[in-house]
Amino acid sequence: MDLDQLRTFDRIVREQSFTRAAAHLNITQATASMRMRALEGLLGVTLFRRGRTVTLTDQGMTFLPYARRIIGTAQEGREALRRVERGRIAIASLRSLVTPLITEPLLRFQAKYPGVDVVVNEGRQSQIAAMLHERDVEMGILCWPNIDPLVVDLVPLLVMRERVPLVVSPEIAARLPATPSIEEVLALVPRVISLRWWQAEPETAAALVRLAKTSVELPTGPARRLAIKGEGLGFFVSSAIADDVAAGRLVEIAPTNFEPLHRDTAMVVRSTAALERVMLADFVAEIARECADVGMIVENRLAETTKS
Template sequence: MDLDQLRTFDRIVRDQSFTKAAAYLNITQATASMRIRALEQLLGVTLFVRGRTVTLTDQGMTFLPYARRIIGTAQEGREALRRVERGRVSIASLRTLVSPLITESLIRFQEHYPSVDVVVREGRQGQIAAMLHEREVEMGILCWPNIDPLVVDLEPLVIMRERVPLVVAADVAARLSSRPEIAEVLALVPRVIALRWWQADPETAAALVRLAKTSVELPTGPARRLAIKGEGLGFFVNSAIADDVKAGRLVEIAPVDFEPLHRDTAMVVRSLAALERPMLADFIREIALECAKMGEIIDDRLDKVVPRKPWPKPAIPHP
């Protein structure tokens, strides 16, 4: 079985004609017939009912989706090889960090590497660890330190610390005393919003859930809307609610009996050898600039591992 046989099979199904399929593929009708006979002999079934119009047998109908899957996979593989020839970097990030860290850094990076393909995947901690483990991506942005048992040999390049304030709706905050205790806050909101910002919840976050009458675990978007409506409070990473706080929709509060929280995240690679690719090292540096704007950099090993080099000259497109 080869791709020519499968493509011929697929084309005949589409055109319902050996003659039309042969013309489309730029082969003779005899060649098209020979390919299908060889495929039928290999599979041990008859694929077509030949007649004035060509239709699939039950066996042909069953085989068709598998043939198209093989053709599609081959096309994807060929396109992936073409991208490698142009240059390609692939990273994965926690969902909450894709927008604040990747957008601007990607624009700057592609000004200098306009022909390089960039693949950015998002997910939870375990999904990113799995992508690194399977080498689907070259660099990951995840919570640090990593306690996922799947991947233990990660090399941190830049570690960022981000505040995780407790926030409530503006009208709820207006009803609180100047130095509230958590019991006063919980008396004004019906539920605690639990968001999995960490691999394991800190005791402060776990205690808040235990003290609440009810709790709900939600993704970031619905959780923000619930908090803005005054229907809950929760610990949000600063980047997720900075615009809401600035606009006055949410207000940070600091109960006197609750400690402030933070989250550490890191840009990591499986091996420092990955940084031998200048384009990957340069992209990581651009992301590091956004990390410095968003939080506190508590460890930066990138320049120690790979000294900074001048940007490559932008490629000049052919006329």
């Protein structure tokens, strides 16, 4: 039994496919199959039911937590060796929060620790959960509460709340009454832009898509450009469009029959033991300071976590 076999096993479980798992691991499907046959031969059991969808047998389900424990222990050992060789911190954040929450703390941190390598990964909720699960990062910033079944043992250090206003171009806003209904707004825009900011979409956002003539789902960059051109409206987290609103490229609107929305996010670690690393604790404190400056903190467990 080797780590390559266990990592392949874990990836197949998550992807429910030998093909997708092989692509993620940058190996051939034949190699993935060979590793699983070897692992099953060594254990003397069948781990998967193979078909259009790959599922675990009862034996595979029993073995899974042990395999992940071995992988995690090996990764912890690898990270410990890296830290001995050279100071290194790795974190992950939702894309929309990297610029407003991490850029300035990073500069302050590196002024204090000029020789420390810092890796900041960005991605969607599931990607950040996977990085925490695989211990590729020590801290993550993701939507809260977390409902991703991959990682359930997360400790929130800070819980943050951000407004998610509905925005349109200034040309469309100028044609609206002072307190428009959502029907009046939708009559002036060709489409609703959906960005999937939430793990579970609020009813208000889902209702907007249902009422629209048509909808599109886009990443933040093209979604902003579409809204600025007057080709759609959508709910944007305030940090993603703050500069556009300040410059007058986008205008926040509040339809009378639509409730305001917000998104909760949290700075999390797998275990408070991670904060025993002074460098990581200092970086976390710098990010917390930035969150406080922009008024996003609704729950702060950092002080009590550090004491404990």
